[in-house]
Amino acid sequence: MDHLASEAAIQRSKLGRIISLLSNFQGSSRAMQQNYQHAMGIVRKCGKPDLFITFTCNPRWKEIQKQLFPGQTSSDRPDLIARIFKLKLKQLIDDIVRNHIFGRIVAHLFVIEFQKRGLPHCHMLIILANENKPRDSNSVGRIVSSEIPDADQNLQLYEMMKSRMIHELCGVLNKNSPCMEDGKCIKEFPMEFPNETAPNKDGYPRYRRRDNGVIPKVGKYEVDNRWVVPYNPHLLMKYDAHINVEVCATVKSIKYLFKYVYKGRNCANIKQKLLVKDAATFAKTLEWDEIKAHLDARYISAPGARTCMETLRISAT
Numbered sequence: 660m661d662h663l664a665s666e667a668a669i670q671r672s673k674l675g676r677i678i679s680l681l682s683n684f685q686g687s688s689r690a691m692q693q694n695y696q697h698a699m700g701i702v703r704k705c706g707k708p709d710l711f712i713t714f715t716c717n718p719r720w721k722e723i724q725k726q727l728f729p730g731q732t733s734s735d736r737p738d739l740i741a742r743i744f745k746l747k748l749k750q751l752i753d754d755i756v757r758n759h760i761f762g763r764i765v766a767h768l769f770v771i772e773f774q775k776r777g778l779p780h781c782h783m784l785i786i787l788a789n790e791n792k793p794r795d796s797n798s799v800g801r802i803v804s805s806e807i808p809d810a811d812q813n814l815q816l817y818e819m820m821k822s823r824m825i826h827e828l829c830g831v832l833n834k835n836s837p838c839m840e841d842g843k844c845i846k847e848f849p850m851e852f853p854n855e856t857a858p859n860k861d862g863y864p865r866y867r868r869r870d871n872g873v874i875p876k877v878g879k880y881e882v883d884n885r886w887v888v889p890y891n892p893h894l895l896m897k898y899d900a901h902i903n904v905e906v907c908a909t910v911k912s913i914k915y916l917f918k919y920v921y922k923g924r925n926c927a928n929i930k931q932k933l934l935v936k937d938a939a940t941f942a943k944t945l946e947w948d949e950i951k952a953h954l955d956a957r958y959i960s961a962p963g964a965r966t967c968m969e970t971l972r973i974s975a976t
Contacts, residue, residue, distance in 0.1 A: 680949040687953060695921040698768055701786070702917075705766045708907050709792055710785035710802070711916055714751060716744040716778045717823070717900040734777060737961035744779045745966075747898060755785060760893060761802060762791025770920050773963035782920045796856035796867070799906050803889045805850075805866035807873045816896055821875050823901050824890045828880055849885035864906055 682689035702708070718733035722743045727733065733740060748771070756764050769783040793799045810817040826848045829836035838844050852870045868884040875882060891904045907916065 676946050678946060678948040678950055680953055687949075691921045694770075695917055698784075698917045698921065701766050701768065705786045707786070708784040708916060709787045710761065710783075711905040711907055712755075712783040712785065713780060713901070713903040714748060714783065714898075715780035715901040716740055716747075717898075718778065720747075720899065734961075737777065737965045740777065741779065741962040741965045744962075747900070748781055751894070751898065751902075752783075754894075754897075755783075761785065761787060763788040768920070773960040773966075777960040777962050779962055779966075784916060784920060793906050796864075799856050799864055800867065802891060803864075803866060803904050803906055804892055805868050805887045805889045806871070806884045807875060807887060808892070809873070810875075816892055817875075819895050819899055820887070820890065821877060823895065823899070824888045824903075825877050825882055826886050826888050828878070828882070828886070832880055852885065 680687040680689065682693045684690060718740065720743060723733050723736070723739050726739055727736060748769075752767070752769070754760050756767055764785060765788050766786040767783065769781050771779055771781050773779050787793075793802055808816045808820060826846065827833070827836055827838065829838050829844045829848060833839075834842075836844070838846055838848070850868055851865070852868050853865050854867065854869055856867045857865050866889055868887070871884070873883065877886075888901075888903050889905055890902060894902045894904070
């Protein structure tokens with residue numbers, strides 16, 4: 660359909676033969692666009708998403724560490740990383756969808772990505788039933804926390820939060836941090852010190868971050884509540900992983916969230932202008948091959964490749 664719709668434009672501007680990668684190939688740009696349209700159909704039927712959750716694999720999980728051979732590190736065993744993350748993710752989805760830790764779920768969707776360093780992580784969108792939607796600061800506070808817990812009351816949660824949910828130090832402390840652009844953190848860390856949770860124009864609440872004097876030491880620097888990534892204490896305690904939980908406050912965040920979830924792989928496109936005297940001859944040899952472009956731009960980490968192999972093995976069985 661894309662080819663037919665743009666046939667006239669192709670004849671005017673694009674010479675050569677076009678080879679399209681269809682939407683039934685997972686990971687293609689058309690598949691991502693199709694999934695995005697399906698997701699927007701879910702929103703039209705069930706309403707806007709209420710929670711945006713990011714779940715990242717923890718290579719220090721005991722299930723991974725105890726299976727390593729002497730001298731091995733977690734990066735040497737992509738099979739363990741892929742399999743154990745899948746089991747943990749399945750359990751997390753069961754807790755949210757079937758055990759209703761946030762309330763009754765109307766709809767949910769998720770995608771799995773593999774970072775360049777190899778660790779898989781999941782982006783998940785949750786649509787809650789009307790009676791369970793976070794509508795005020797109290798209901799938001801029951802789901803999301805952005806403060807450092809008291810070590811005297813819960814030392815285990817304190818240590819997990821300090822090692823998993825502190826944003827990478829940036830700004831004046833580390834100007835070379837990956838989150839820095841034009842001298843500022845794109846995530847706006849360090850945050851301010853609001854005493855109460857309040858919505859803001861970007862579609863996410865400004866969570867409560869009191870200046871309560873709790874200042875743990877992370878590395879060689881001392882941090883406070885301004886550096887805490889929003890999290891859910893129950894999920895952090897149970898899974899011991901980086902689980903960022905955000906409440907979607909306004910409808911302005913819907914399009915951004917779904918396009919972020921279905922953004923697909925990262926790649927670079929380079930265009931080169933050619934001076935051709937004989938356009939007809941040049942058109943016979945020129946190909947706009949989407950399949951080749953997909954293969955050339957695709958990066959597969961070791962755990963991602965292992966996951967693909969497991970999927971193919973299960974399908975063949």
